[in-house]
Amino acid sequence: MALVLHASSTNKNAFKALIAAEYSGVKVELTKDFEMGVSNKTPEFLKMNPIGKVPVLETSDGPIFESNAIARYVARLKPDNPLYGSSLIEYGHIEQWMDFSATEIDINIARWLYPRLGYGLYLPPAEEAGIAALKRALEALNTHLASNTYLVGHGVTLADIVMTCNLSIGFKAIMTKSLTSQFPHVERYFWTMVNQPNFKKILGDIKQAESIPPLASKKPAQTKEPAKPKPKEEPKKEVKKEEVKPKEVAEEEEAPKPKSKNPLDLLPPSKMILDEWKRLYSNTKTNFREVAIKGFWDMYDPEGYSLWFCNYKYMMKTQSHLLL
Template sequence: MPLTLYTYAGNTHALQSLIAAQYNGVEIEVPAFEMGKDNKTAAFTAMSPLGKVPVLQTPDGPLCEAAAIARYVARMRADTNMYGSSFYEAGCVDQWIEFAKNELDLPVGMWIYPILGFISSNAKNTEQAKTELARALAVLQTHLTAHTFLAGEGVTLADVVVVCSLLNAFKLVFDAAYLAPFPALVRWFKTCVSQPEFLAVLGTTTLCAGEAPPAPAPAPA
């Protein structure tokens, strides 16, 4: 029985589970989904009381929260080492998942949301986001200078989650000047998104040539 993932198109947090599923040979159906409509139905709020996505429908019931869903899919097979090849590596996977949530997601959002038109542009907030994100990227750079992947000798859920957290930043705002201090990070990101399992979900990832401008402010009513 295939799993069913409910989410809107392009949700990077939902992509984590779909990439993990490619590595584990797990079939996940993703039906068309319209935020503001489908997430307000009684059937959906029975699965996700706050109406949030993603939600994974499993044979045992629904799962909410992107990281929990990704962990569930990654743990469906042990032989692929999606969750590491040892108890310690599993802890390292969890460490990087928490790092992505706590150190990457907020500054990435602060930087790219004005470009996507989700929030108004604020130069001070953008500069703060760039500074905070650079501090986190330096941690990744140090680790990836000595390691090909984040946890263990191959791709794990740690790499999947961190790639997805940085995906839109690489596509929209990470220009050559900003990435200059982080060559190992760039090498790792390109290596990951070139893997067949990433390509099956993301397609070809094109890195931006320059930082995209904020979306125009809406016209006064």
């Protein structure tokens, strides 16, 4: 059975496995006419990945989901594949940069881009924090690439494939020249990678974003139909009401029951004034983590408040939120 990759033809996470397949001499077929939101909701697809995320690789031994896992599997199909380096330490460094790409590059591009496209709640402080974190990651990557052509060793590895695919959506959608020019070694690295034949065959020609996408506009309000003129009402005839005689014996009203006290009102007042931290949170425009988050922990009173982490079911990506 040929390997079948279920994803759209524009999915950058699917590109990881397809590029790895080109370097490994492995045949992977991309499903045709895949429609996100439809194809991944069918019973057949949900058997392969119960949460309906893409991509999914269909193999003779069963399905595999999560894009990095799929890319690893494809690379492993070729014995002694140079995509995994030539030594144990190179293998460790490849895994290191793959994780770095996911947790520092990909996630922060998403935090910046997707709310602007309408796939999540847009909050200026969250955007600023995402941009700051992305710049910090790009600076670290830039420092490493100042003395390295590739992430690991002297040739393309799986780390380069994953990193380039994750960077590609940023370069195409939101990372303009004014941003990337601050990291010249990252720029050189990215354009070198995407112009390699095996990369270009899958990614095609890439054009860098010229501007940051504007915020997604809200749905236009529905126009109300003009009100129809009301028909003239005929004057109502007066109807004499019969006088209701008061009851000889009035029903006694129940006396109001005393309200029970809230047990929380019996607790001593907390040292933490929540409004002070809210003002700090709202007014912090830069260095959000160093100012607002640090301020929270400085003010936090564990005897007066408790912290809860909740996972929201209906979000684009499950995120943990801090509740008081």
